[in-house]
Amino acid sequence: MRPASRLRRRQPVEGGQWPPQLPPLLQRVYAARGATSIDQAQPRLANLLPPDTLLGLNLATDLLAEAIANDRHILVVGDFDCDGATACAVGVRGLRMLGARRVSHAVPNRMIHGYGLSPGLVEELAALQPDLLVTVDHGIACHAGIHAARERGWKVLVTDHHLPGETLPPADAIVDPNQPGCGFPSKVLAGVGVMFYVLLALRRKLREQGRLADNGPDLGVLLDLVAVGTVADLVPLDANNRALVGAGLRRLRAGQGSVGLRALIEVAQRDESRLTASDIGYALAPRLNAAGRLEDMAVGIECLLTDDRGQARQIATALDQINGERRAVQQQMTDEADAALARVALDEGVVPDAICLFDAQWHPGVVGLVASKIKERLHRPVVAFAPSEPGSASLRGSARSIPGFHIRDALAAVSAQHPGLIERFGGHAMAAGMTLQRDALEQFERAFAAHASTVLTSELLQADVASDGELGAEEFSRVNAELLRDAGPWGQGFPEPAHEATFDVLSFRVLGEKHLKLVLRMEGRAEPLNAIHFNSWDGVPPAGRILVVFKLEPDDYRGGDAIQLNIVYRESV
Numbered sequence: 001m002r003p004a005s006r007l008r009r010r011q012p013v014e015g016g017q018w019p020p021q022l023p024p025l026l027q028r029v030y031a032a033r034g035a036t037s038i039d040q041a042q043p044r045l046a047n048l049l050p051p052d053t054l055l056g057l058n059l060a061t062d063l064l065a066e067a068i069a070n071d072r073h074i075l076v077v078g079d080f081d082c083d084g085a086t087a088c089a090v091g092v093r094g095l096r097m098l099g100a101r102r103v104s105h106a107v108p109n110r111m112i113h114g115y116g117l118s119p120g121l122v123e124e125l126a127a128l129q130p131d132l133l134v135t136v137d138h139g140i141a142c143h144a145g146i147h148a149a150r151e152r153g154w155k156v157l158v159t160d161h162h163l164p165g166e167t168l169p170p171a172d173a174i175v176d177p178n179q180p181g182c183g184f185p186s187k188v189l190a191g192v193g194v195m196f197y198v199l200l201a202l203r204r205k206l207r208e209q210g211r212l213a214d215n216g217p218d219l220g221v222l223l224d225l226v227a228v229g230t231v232a233d234l235v236p237l238d239a240n241n242r243a244l245v246g247a248g249l250r251r252l253r254a255g256q257g258s259v260g261l262r263a264l265i266e267v268a269q270r271d272e273s274r275l276t277a278s279d280i281g282y283a284l285a286p287r288l289n290a291a292g293r294l295e296d297m298a299v300g301i302e303c304l305l306t307d308d309r310g311q312a313r314q315i316a317t318a319l320d321q322i323n324g325e326r327r328a329v330q331q332q333m334t335d336e337a338d339a340a341l342a343r344v345a346l347d348e349g350v351v352p353d354a355i356c357l358f359d360a361q362w363h364p365g366v367v368g369l370v371a372s373k374i375k376e377r378l379h380r381p382v383v384a385f386a387p388s389e390p391g392s393a394s395l396r397g398s399a400r401s402i403p404g405f406h407i408r409d410a411l412a413a414v415s416a417q418h419p420g421l422i423e424r425f426g427g428h429a430m431a432a433g434m435t436l437q438r439d440a441l442e443q444f445e446r447a448f449a450a451h452a453s454t455v456l457t458s459e460l461l462q463a464d465v466a467s468d469g470e471l472g473a474e475e476f477s478r479v480n481a482e483l484l485r486d487a488g489p490w491g492q493g494f495p496e497p498a499h500e501a502t503f504d505v506l507s508f509r510v511l512g513e514k515h516l517k518l519v520l521r522m523e524g525r526a527e528p529l530n531a532i533h534f535n536s537w538d539g540v541p542p543a544g545r546i547l548v549v550f551k552l553e554p555d556d557y558r559g560g561d562a563i564q565l566n567i568v569y570r571e572s573v
Contacts, residue, residue: 110297147169290323299318
């Protein structure tokens with residue numbers, strides 16, 4: 001069951017002004033992503049958007065400045081994903097740097113509290129006797145929890161980046177670039193990015209009040225955490241986010257990251273000096289996220305807050321083990337989802353355009369990963385459900401979508417047409433979460449499918465495979481492979497370069513029962529090329545001549561001048 005795909009070449013914009021020392025290969029790649037200057041292609045912190053137009057920023061910094069001046073207890077409340085964990089760490093570290101003496105943190109447990117600042121979590125936090133709650137990466141949809149906090153006399157500052165509902169929560173201040181009336185030009189900050197901007201504005205206010213020595217602390221030391229949270233949350237890497245991520249990566253590559261992140265890099269067996277956004281997405285973020293999925297994200301946050309190298313290594317090792325357990329659970333659940341879909345396809349002759357999956361034995365912390373895997377495989381919007389806890393009648397769902405189908409708006413449409421069907425929901429265009437009762441699942445599935453049928457078209461259901469065109473035979477080199485690797489950061493909205501070519505298959509073998517290792521030859525190049533196509537072995541040998549879309553990568557395993565083609569798409573010629 002694989003979706004139909006179409007090969008699409010990215011079209012470069014015209015009229016770029018590039019420095020003469022920038023290689024033509026990079027000029028082509030950057031222009032194909034809409035950049036016309038080096039400042040757009042490789043934005044620096046000097047290009048960062050100023051915080052001034054963030055709605056609510058003055059109220060937020062007033063709250064924080066007053067709390068610091070009067071030694072109030074500030075409680076930063078995080079979230080149980082990587083963005084929420086890094087945002088929590090940035091908030092705690094940054095506030096302490098700016099003079100706050102009484103700063104603590106808390107995070108909901110996925111299995112006990114559910115998402116965000118809930119009334120139940122507020123009741124537990126009462127023992128800490130906070131004066132000011134600061135939510136990070138959540139809060140915009142936490143009406144009941146914020147109301148409960150305000151009733152206790154606490155002040156509440158919401159920092160979030162999710163889309164709001166029809167009404168805003170009753171917080172004392174809200175900083176969210178997606179709230180109505182906010183003029184901040186970039187709407188795609190991650191939660192950790194929003195918290196970082198709040199700290200930048202707070203530092204400026206404290207300077208103006210004469211409460212900081214010299215210019216105050218260098219908040220740039222927090223950018224390693226900002227980079228990890230931004231990449232992990234899969235927000236589009238517009239120029240502003242690329243400036244943040246690029247600066248954070250430079251700190252990590254220079255060995256200047258927090259001891260917790262450096263320990264995670266070590267257990268993930270990544271080369272710190274050549275770390276990329278891809279390493280964050282595939283190695284660091286999963287290990288942090290695993291804590292929130294299977295255990296308690298408090299462990300992950302502790303890793304990010306500790307300055308003790310021994311403790312950091314110990315926690316990172318534990319997170320690595322938890323991530324191994326997560327992979328095993330995810331694989332089992334994905335296999336079960338595949339089997340269920342195979343039965344549907346067999347019975348109905350076709351895979352549904354919008355997919356809902358549920359198993360009473362699934363883990364609620366892993367359903368988002370299952371939805372993502374099935375979405376990638378079938379190019380369909382997917383919602384995967386699991387009981388909130390074993391035996392519970394309450395279900396938690398995670399949704400993942402495809403371009404052109406806004407999943408949070410889809411849930412809003414279903415909720416509007418069927419009031420009360422969905423208990424809670426929130427999210428973005430490509431990912432969302434929700435809760436509903438088990439006996440409402442069938443009705444939701446019908447309503448979701450009905451709404452999808454009004455939006456999805458055959459064109460949207462066809463996956464695009466984007467290419468940066470062909471490489472000349474002389475461009476297949478280690479120098480160019482390293483150039484492309486390091487010219488990012490690459491990610492959502494600014495994708496990693498992928499080129500196309502037609503090759504003769506000289507030989508192939510199967511690795512790990514599911515990957516294909518190939519030796520290829522192209523016209524005009526005498527030396528053959530090594531290639532790998534992950535998760536592509538279906539029992540059918542590749543054709544003798546194939547068209548492939550690939551990423552040109554250094555082959556660090558073989559070393560020297562060796563390169564490898566990482567195939568992302570292939571078809572017979």
